[in-house]
Every structure is written in structure tokens, then in C-alpha cells.
Amino acid sequence: MADDNKKQKPLATGDRTIPPAGAKMIAIYIMGREYMVPETLTIMKAIEYAGYQYVRGCGCRGGICGACGTFYRFTGDYKLRSGLACQTVAEPGMIIMQLPFFPANRPDYKLENMQGTPHEELRKLYPEVFKCVGCGTCSRTCPMDIDVMDYIALMKRGDLKGAAIKSFDCVMCGLCASRCPAQISQFTAAMFVRRVYGKHILPKAEHLKKRVEEIKSGKYEKLLKELEGMKQEDVKKLYVEREREPDLAEPGKWMPKDTSKL
Amino acid sequence: MSGYTPELKELIKKVEATRPARVEKARRGEHFPALTMDERKKWLDNYHPDFKEEGRRAVAVGPNIGTIMPEEVAFALESTSRLDTKKINLSKADYETDLLVIGAGGAGTAAALAAADKGLKVIISNKLRHGDSNTVMAEGGIQAADQESDSPYYHYLDVIGGGHFSNRPELVAAMANDAPLIIHWLEDLGMMFDKHADGRMVVRHGGGTSRKRMHSAGDMTGAEIMRVLRDEAKNRAESIKVLEFSPAVELLLDEKGAACGAVLYNLETKEYYIVRSKAVVIATGGFGRLHIQGFPTTNHYGATADGIVIAYRAGAALEDIESTQYHPTGAIYPEQNVGLLITEKVRGLGAQLLNIDGEQFCFPLEPRDVESACIIRECTDISKGVITPTGRFGVWLDSPMIDLLHGEGTIKKELPAKYIQFKRYHIDISKEPMLLYPTLHYQNGGIKIDANGRSAIDGLYAAGEVTGGVHGRNRLMGNSLLDILVFGRRAGLNAAEAAKTKSNTGKLSLAHVDKFSAELKKAGVKNPSVGPILLPDYAPEHVKTRQWG
Ligand SMILES: Cc1cc2nc3c(=O)[nH]c(=O)nc-3n(C[C@H](O)[C@H](O)[C@H](O)COP(=O)(O)OP(=O)(O)OC[C@H]3O[C@@H](n4cnc5c(N)ncnc54)[C@H](O)[C@@H]3O)c2cc1C
Ligand code: SF4
Ligand code: SF4
Ligand code: FES
Numbered sequence: 096m097a098d099d100n101k102k103q104k105p106l107a108t109g110d111r112t113i114p115p116a117g118a119k120m121i122a123i124y125i126m127g128r129e130y131m132v133p134e135t136l137t138i139m140k141a142i143e144y145a146g147y148q149y150v151r152g153c154g155c156r157g158g159i160c161g162a163c164g165t166f167y168r169f170t171g172d173y174k175l176r177s178g179l180a181c182q183t184v185a186e187p188g189m190i191i192m193q194l195p196f197f198p199a200n201r202p203d204y205k206l207e208n209m210q211g212t213p214h215e216e217l218r219k220l221y222p223e224v225f226k227c228v229g230c231g232t233c234s235r236t237c238p239m240d241i242d243v244m245d246y247i248a249l250m251k252r253g254d255l256k257g258a259a260i261k262s263f264d265c266v267m268c269g270l271c272a273s274r275c276p277a278q279i280s281q282f283t284a285a286m287f288v289r290r291v292y293g294k295h296i297l298p299k300a301e302h303l304k305k306r307v308e309e310i311k312s313g314k315y316e317k318l319l320k321e322l323e324g325m326k327q328e329d330v331k332k333l334y335v336e337r338e339r340e341p342d343l344a345e346p347g348k349w350m351p352k353d354t355s356k357l
Numbered sequence: 358m359s360g361y362t363p364e365l366k367e368l369i370k371k372v373e374a375t376r377p378a379r380v381e382k383a384r385r386g387e388h389f390p391a392l393t394m395d396e397r398k399k400w401l402d403n404y405h406p407d408f409k410e411e412g413r414r415a416v417a418v419g420p421n422i423g424t425i426m427p428e429e430v431a432f433a434l435e436s437t438s439r440l441d442t443k444k445i446n447l448s449k450a451d452y453e454t455d456l457l458v459i460g461a462g463g464a465g466t467a468a469a470l471a472a473a474d475k476g477l478k479v480i481i482s483n484k485l486r487h488g489d490s491n492t493v494m495a496e497g498g499i500q501a502a503d504q505e506s507d508s509p510y511y512h513y514l515d516v517i518g519g520g521h522f523s524n525r526p527e528l529v530a531a532m533a534n535d536a537p538l539i540i541h542w543l544e545d546l547g548m549m550f551d552k553h554a555d556g557r558m559v560v561r562h563g564g565g566t567s568r569k570r571m572h573s574a575g576d577m578t579g580a581e582i583m584r585v586l587r588d589e590a591k592n593r594a595e596s597i598k599v600l601e602f603s604p605a606v607e608l609l610l611d612e613k614g615a616a617c618g619a620v621l622y623n624l625e626t627k628e629y630y631i632v633r634s635k636a637v638v639i640a641t642g643g644f645g646r647l648h649i650q651g652f653p654t655t656n657h658y659g660a661t662a663d664g665i666v667i668a669y670r671a672g673a674a675l676e677d678i679e680s681t682q683y684h685p686t687g688a689i690y691p692e693q694n695v696g697l698l699i700t701e702k703v704r705g706l707g708a709q710l711l712n713i714d715g716e717q718f719c720f721p722l723e724p725r726d727v728e729s730a731c732i733i734r735e736c737t738d739i740s741k742g743v744i745t746p747t748g749r750f751g752v753w754l755d756s757p758m759i760d761l762l763h764g765e766g767t768i769k770k771e772l773p774a775k776y777i778q779f780k781r782y783h784i785d786i787s788k789e790p791m792l793l794y795p796t797l798h799y800q801n802g803g804i805k806i807d808a809n810g811r812s813a814i815d816g817l818y819a820a821g822e823v824t825g826g827v828h829g830r831n832r833l834m835g836n837s838l839l840d841i842l843v844f845g846r847r848a849g850l851n852a853a854e855a856a857k858t859k860s861n862t863g864k865l866s867l868a869h870v871d872k873f874s875a876e877l878k879k880a881g882v883k884n885p886s887v888g889p890i891l892l893p894d895y896a897p898e899h900v901k902t903r904q905w906g
Pocket of ligand 2: 236237238239240241243264265266267268269270271272281282
């Protein structure tokens, strides 16, 4: 079987587009050049159908890594639109340009020992945030439908919790920053704010701290060693007999009958 | 307006008809019965793609010679180098560092941070941008036994039971033990975990858990972990240097056979670089983009098995490589969402799987392989699957139950990304069910390591999806994000320890590559492909046939 590896079926059949018989073809313009592709494909799959192999501009293919930010217009329409290439369906007459990279301002910082309040620190690192002119272009551009201008406004006001939560869905594609007349890198400032919020503002989990101490004191080592050394049959028995916490149990309230292994 | 065709809308009526009674039962805590251990085995043997003979064969060379595995994997392992070893000049390194990390997903970044903490200089090679990885795609959550009713003991049992007792015990124990330390580390780095008002972690059940221990950050848990780790790595630029679009294509060994660097390939300038280091961590993730048996995949673009290919060539043994995880619930409709993962959280919140008649056919939180087998069985043998307009099979996932069980707006709040992804194609998943079928999700096996992340090759460490043994032949949700960070950190710390006492002066060699080529020839492998493949090629046939030249 291993005789002639070239006879193997080609790799990667699972994502190659094989349009069904009678599929309708549409014209799109990849960086201005016309290609005919079957309708209903995402921009990313349409570009691959045209014959491109991505090096940049493609990461997760699932709308979360932000590698595939894209600008496009329709022929005959002045409006500039934006989206993620892996999430936006290609439509007839689209003129497409991906933006695989955009330089962003991102000053280094020390999360551990910040000098002033988080808000002061933000002002020091990102003074430009406070010069937002409120044009709203970023919010109109964001492919994740985030109200970017609003989280910038919350930052200015010192509501870092609000800004952290509002910006949470950001995939860091950089499209907002590419259009900002005040030259703000909104998404890097938001990253800073989220970490500051997670570290210094969100309350800490006390049960976690306690468990960490227990682990560091070696509390579970013996129990785990016992399990490691056990015969499979005995582990199976323990597995089958273990109690299941009820789905609707209240947080931190339910306790199993056998507490000797906790 | 609905994104479903009139035919599918007609079928949805059957789901709606059985819904009120199902919701009532769920409220009373009544479940569709789970399979017994014997039934699980029977279902797996008959319906899981891993257990069928077709599409699998023995690998012809290398440390695991004779192991039966998916033929796509055997084919990749039997590939030859893209380097002309005669031409390449190894006398001078382009980069010198203490630690080279190959792959900048969660595992690689965790290893780099751990080593930097110990004062090492680190270079990270990545094929795509830093963080473009499977890690960003993880939505559901990360497990750790940090609640009062839970302990690493129960976490251990759940992991090893979920893996059908095929996991390596020392690795499971290491993971269960370190889990709360990892969550604490992430909390300390400023990760935005879902928390109650008093700071208590919000935790949920996942498939095969006995305690609620799934931690999350909205439905972007992996993305949040990745961006926090990447951000921290950027803050440490003085000790961590990241080389993007420069994948490793070959490991370098010294005259004693110890790993001491790698050859990187700049995808844009097509240059090769020699990196010399005291130790190497491989963290290149999985192989979803090999599209085993033609299945679609949930994996990111760079998941092409590179790490196992180069490590295998250098003589590292693999473990459990015959085993692949199909996620039971990949979207199959609309066509744009094919392969898209529907997290287990949807079932964790109470949505049920239903056949074409709107009837339940399995316990919604079986281990993944069992759940996949149940769905494949329902669609093939039982013929109660729904057929989509493009000829794909599937079953319903009754998401509207979630709002009925937990209150209006729960879906939008708990699953915002999923909600948007379907809304885009005019399907409101809080009102209409989704269509699903198993999809290629996770590389269960990989490079064999010990509890410190050490491989069989001196100086070579591995962590994350590229390794095997942690999850055995089946992984439960939420243990992979954990695995990559536990073993990423362990690999980084141990490599740092080892690097401290090591000089960086061994003679760089690619002799293992020549040796492997000779073995291929001897084994009679004709026309081997060139590997690692680095990037998948999705150009359609009509284009490929015109790529003459
Ligand atoms: C859609 C999806 C959902 C998931 N959900 C969950 C979940 O809820 N909970 C959970 O625990 N797990 C989940 N998983 C699994 C988990 O996310 C992955 O197994 C894990 O993140 C893998 O991490 P890693 O660091 O090992 O690999 P990756 O994160 O994939 O990182 C590997 C990196 O190496 C790079 N690389 C590849 N080849 C080379 C090369 N030759 N040279 C240099 N770099 C290279 C890749 O491009 C990538 O950047 C999910 C996976 C997917 C795909
Ligand atoms: S906020 Fe900016 S960087 Fe973030 S997703 Fe929106 S446009 Fe992209
Ligand atoms: S684009 Fe820039 S200036 Fe305009 S609202 Fe957004 S942040 Fe402010
Ligand atoms: S490829 Fe990751 S968001 Fe599109």
C-alpha cells in the first residue's frame, strides 16, 4: 500500500469547493481583477476558488483570529464596506482588498506594578485615545459590530469596566485603526484595558486561591499517586460509581456524599 | 425571513411539536438515558471512523513502523524533506538563542513565557501570525477542579474515564494537579473569566464531567487566553523574539543526537534560516487540515501535522497517533458554516439532539466519540437524518430550548458569537434549531512525552495538541486548553532548567534527514511527497490543471 504515495488521494479535499451541478457563477474583482466564482461562497473561499493560496490574510477561517479583515465596494456604489473574508459572503460586483496587516501603536507596560490608577496609566500609554473626534468611522467599520467609538468614549471617561466589556468581542483585525482620523489604535488600547480590568478591577476568586495553596502544599499528590498505580478495573469502578453534581446545583453550595477525596 | 428552505422549515415543525414535552421533562431533571459501558463500545466499534478498516494503513518507516493509522497521516509521515541537505550550510547560525519554541499557539506561548520567567532568551517560530492557531478557536472553556465540591481526584477520574482508560496515568495526574495553578496564572495575567459578583468562577458541566468545572470567558475562552498570553509575550520583547511566517521545516541535531535548533523557512522571501538553541519545544498543534477521510474540519489553516512530521523524521516516537477526534456537532447548514464548531456548551445549557422526526436518540453529554458514533448511526443505519440541499446528512440541535429553560435572552448572552454567525445567514438560533454532523476536530495522539514534556530525543520537548497520551483515545471538552498550558509551562520550565547547564556549541547536523530518506527508499516508498506541507492547497481542479510550468 505504501508503494506509491503519489497515487494517494490528494490532501485537503474537505475544504476545497466543489460547486454542485448548475451552480450560479458571479463576477467578483480581487484587487480589481475579475474572477468568476460560484455564488454563496465566503470571500475567503471565493479567493481560493479563483486559484490563490493564502500565506497572509488567513488564520482560523472561523471568524475569531482577525487575520482576514477586508475592505470592499460594489461596482457603481460609493460606499466603502468592511468585513472578515472568512465570514462575509461574496456577492456579484464586489471589489475586494484584504488588509492582512496594519501597523498599530502598542506601548509595552508592566501589569504588575502600575504607577498610578488604571485611568492615569491609560492616559500615559495612549494619550491619543483622549483626542478621539467622535466621527464614528470605527464603529461603522468594525466587522464584529462593536461600537468602537463608544468603548473609546468609556475609556476617556474612566469607565474601564464598561470599556473592557464593550470591547470584549474584538478580534484585533485592525480595521478600525486603519480608518481613524485621530490615528488611534483602538484595539491595542482595548487590550490593555481588558487586562487591567481582569487583573485589578474584577474581584479575585477566593476558592481558587485556597485550592492553589492546597496544591502547592502537596495535598493531592498521594491521592493522585494512588490512582496512577491502580489497576484499570478498580479505576473503572471508581469512575462508574462517581457522583454527578446536579445540573441546577447552586454555585458553591452542593457537596457530594463522600467528601474524603476533596 | 428564515435562512432555511421551505422543505427544511416543514421539518422544523416536527421539532417544534415535540419541544414542549421535552422542555417539561428537562425541567424535572429527566434525561434520555446514557449508554452503558458495553453499549458505548458497540456503538464505537460499528460507527466511529477510527474503528473502520477502510482509509487506514500501516506506516512503512520510522519509530512507529507498522502502526495502523489514517492513511493521510501515514502519507505525511512518509514524506521527504524540502531541503537539499547537500546544499545547506550549517557552519553558521542566523540566530542563536537559549530556547527555540516552534509554534505560537497557546502551548508555545506558555512555554516561552515560562522559560522567559527563568531568565532564558527565547525565539518563537510561527507559520502564521503569533496566535493564529487552534487555541483562538476554542470557545467552550477550560477545566480545573477549584470548587469546594471538586478535587484533582475527580478531575483525574473524569479524564481517564472519558479517554476509555487509554490515557497515560502520569500525564493525567500532572494535568489534574496543575489545573488550578493554570487558572490562577491566567487570572493573575488579567484574563477576563466569567465570574459571579463576589469573584467566584462561573463553572459548568461539559461532556463526561462529574463536577461543574468548565471555566469560560464568554464563548471566546481560547481567544481570550491567546490574546492575553500574546500580549504578555509582547511586553517581554527583550527576552522573547517572535518570527512570524517562518515555519520550522526540519529539526537540527548535534553529533550526540540531541536537539539543538531548527531550519526555518521564510514563506515570503523563500529563504531558509538556521537557528541554534540549547533546547527546542515543539508546539505546532494538530492535523485537522489533512482532512482525514475527506471530513471537513474545525481547525485553523495551519493545522497540517508539521510538528509530528519533523519530529518523527528526527526519531521521536508517537503515541495514540491512530486516534482522531471527530467533534459530534459541526455545522452542516448553511454551506458557509460547514465545519464550524457548535460548542458543547449549547448542549450543556440544555439543547437536545433530535432526528428527522424531532425525537431524541441519545444522552446529549456522552463523551465525544460516543456522541459522534450516535449521530453517524442515526443518519446511516437508522436513516433518520435530515438531508440538506447540498446533499449533506445531519441531525437537529434544538437550541431554542435554552431560552425556554433559562429565560429569554440566554442564548444571546451566553453564545453571542454563535448567535451572530447564524443570524448572518438569517437563522435565529434562539428560535430555530441548527443542523449538525460530526466534524474532524482534534489530533488525539502525537509526540510521546513524559510529565515534564520531554520527548525521546534529548533536548527536545513537546507540548499541546502535537503530543499524545494525555487524553488517550478521546478528549473531553475543556481539557485541551488546559493540557496545552500545563504541559507548555512544564516544557518551558524543564527546558530552562536543562538549558542552564548546557553549552550551545554542538555541531549542527541534518544527518537524520538523510538517514530517513534512505529508510524510505529501503521500505520501497516510491514518490514520497514533500513535507511538512505547511499550507493546505484549496485551488480547484480546473485551476490546478492549468498550473503547467
Ligand atoms: C474550533 C475549536 C474549538 C475548540 N474548543 C475547545 C474548548 O472549548 N476547550 C478546549 O479545551 N479545547 C478546545 N479546542 C482544542 C484546543 O483549542 C486545541 O487543541 C489547542 O488550543 C491546541 O493548542 P496548541 O498550542 O497545541 O496548538 P495551536 O493553538 O494550534 O498552535 C499551534 C501553532 O503552531 C503553528 N505551526 C504549525 N506548523 C508550524 C511550523 N511548521 N512551524 C512553526 N509554527 C507552526 C500554527 O500555525 C499555530 O499557530 C478547540 C479546537 C478547535 C479547533
Ligand atoms: S474593534 Fe477594531 S480591531 Fe476589534 S474587531 Fe472591531 S474593527 Fe477589528
Ligand atoms: S474613528 Fe477614531 S476619531 Fe473616529 S470615533 Fe473612532 S476612535 Fe474616535
Ligand atoms: S481567518 Fe480568522 S477571522 Fe477570518
